[in-house]
Amino acid sequence: MGDWVQLRLPPNPSDVGVIERLIPRTTVFTRKAAGMTSHLQVVAANIDVLFLCMAMDGNFNVRRLERYLAVARTSGAQPVVVLTKADLAQHFADQMAQVTATSGDAQVLVCDATRATGWQALAEVVHPGKTYAFLGSSGVGKTTLINRLRGNDDLATGAVRHADAHGRHTTTGRQLLLLPNGAIVIDTPGMRELALVEADVAGTFADIIELAQRCKFNDCTHTHEPGCAVQAAIAAGQLHQKRFNSYQQLQAEQSENVALRGKARENAKIAKMFGTKKNLKATMRTAKNKRRR
Structure with missing residues (x-):
């Protein structure tokens, strides 16, 4: 998801266009395909910014964030840590301290989609003409944030289990979407695992x-x-x-x-x-x- 091609349009608009070449990728986020296979899976390509989303509820896991950061830093894209569900944080100051110590030079944003202005920090870093990919586990609120950026609730979202704060795969396929301000976002399904291919x-x-x-x-x-x-x-x-x-x-x-x-x-x-x-x-x-x- 995210590849660009050079397309030759036909003289007749009703005819099919011809893809003449695949534009070389500038950035790519990859992982090993889930399961026992060693196959490479391209999650997203030609991304300018990777939003690494982690909820501050019971799904908070700094070790997982370290893994995402290590892979993101080899992609060529700029990693940004997005902490979601700040309203459900039980130990906000301690969690922020852990993330700050882990994130290094990556920017850290805090979002609370339940408040009208709780996602404005995210909106301020999304610029026209740039491509952004949202990555993270199921139930962390990736699709909810994209809905806020789009100004509607067209994309389906799901609830999380109260027992372990894990969500179901509401997003079952990757989607490339154009935002009202001209930015492009890629919504990805939640990852149960992130097996390394290359990592910094x-x-x-x-x-x-x-x-x-x-x-x-x-x-x-x-x-x-x-x-x-x-x-x-x-x-x-x-x-x-x-x-x-x-x-x-x-x-x-x-x-x-x-x-x-x-x-x-x-x-x-x-x-x-x-x-x-x-x-x-x-x-x-x-x-x-x-x-x-």
Whole structure:
């Protein structure tokens, strides 16, 4: 969703136009397709700003936000954190402190769609000619905010479960919509999971990277080595253990993806040269028999 094409219009308006070429993408937000597959899924392309939406009710999850930020920073688009349902926040000041510490240089907006002016902070950063994508879990209020920006309630919204503050997939497909002010928005279905393809782990966890540079050993694993600045910060309460665990998890996923991409390139090279691995083995056996002779 979000690709642009060059279209040649027919002389007769009733005839079908011809797509002559796909315009190269300037930005793209991708993830692994949900489930066990390793296929790449393009969520949105050619976006100027990614609105990373997280509700301040029971669905509040800073670890999830870290993951969204890490992926968003590799997309080429500008990430903006949008905190929704501020009216349902139980610990507003603490939640804001957590988000501020996590978001880095990303702008943070707070919205309460129940108030007439509760979404104006969002409206002020939506400009004509720009493309915006709303991303986040089901039930965080993405579609409600888009309805406010459009000035109507045409897009269907749904309630969330009171037990865990999770919503149903009211938006079942991606939609590209033109706002009255000339901006373009992409509404996406809620994501149950955001499996990494590429992620800017270092940029999202710049505080941990900075601490790691103070460690006594250059190859410090931040687990048991003496003089570890990261573990010292955790012990002193300057770095939360859960944030460090999140950093390690995303770093491990990133390393695994690099290895998988390398394996995929190797398999592609084999396929190009020999067709299948079975053919490769047959070729190697033939070469080995020739050397024996």
